[in-house]
Amino acid sequence: MAAFTLSINGQAHAVDVDPDTPLLWAIRDGAGLTGTKYGCGVAQCGACTVHIDGQSMRSCSLPVSAVGDRKITTVEGLTSKEGRAVQAAWAAIDVPQCGYCQSGQVMSATALLAQNKAPTDRDIDLAMNGNICRCATYVRIRAAIHQAAKSLEG
Template sequence: MVHVITVNGKARRVDVDDDTPLLWALRDSLQLTGTKFGCGIAQCGACTVFLGGQPVRSCAIPISAVGKRAVTTIEGLSGPEAKAVQAAWVARDVPQCGYCQSGQVMSAVALLRQVKKPSDRDIDLAMNGNICRCATYDRIRAAIHDAARTLGG
């Protein structure tokens, strides 16, 4: 079945079954491979995208549930929070293997769009469920604090 979804600001046609996870439509049909497959059960956060501006696990959202809500992937992420997070990630040398980082960045940006000066607890709650096999959690937290300061928080 053909679905028309808005991805990174553009209407895109995707010919997949209604129950196909959004992740597979993005990666396989649209060749947007920045969003990663991790666990397939919405527990690791590697597949995090924005749906209607909110972070969701794209492996657990069927394409039929997207509706008219816009999808933003790591490839389309923009704005001051995104720039601040990306700069802080580089400055703190956050990634090791890098596999989880698109989901980590998406979750960090979502947090900073809602909480301008997050506490450690705010960060832990927002990033809960984003698993980093390399265990760079201390650098992630520090980078989020750095990004918040850059943004005036």
């Protein structure tokens, strides 16, 4: 076990975990932030997506020791204008069915819009590749991203 101080959503969180512990478990169990979900455990489904220094990353396969002093943002701390636009569009279009994958979907969509304010369908498909939705709400996810992008125009 080792002590780590993680910067999550602008706050310092002290966690005492093995250095090889996936960041996901340090966030959920150590910091008590449960919005980030466990899906597959091998970085293939996207449910565990967080932002590290603004970049989408899979937290289930990233050891906590590799994070260092970088800034972590989880779905609970998503306060950027892109994040707010994505969350509003998700609600307006009623994207989730079961909702399990949605925190990862929202995190990936927000990172996309932070880099590309007017994504095409292809841009969206590429950015969202690897975020699996068992309920197959992909059409609504794409529509919500387009709606969020439009709301960011004005």
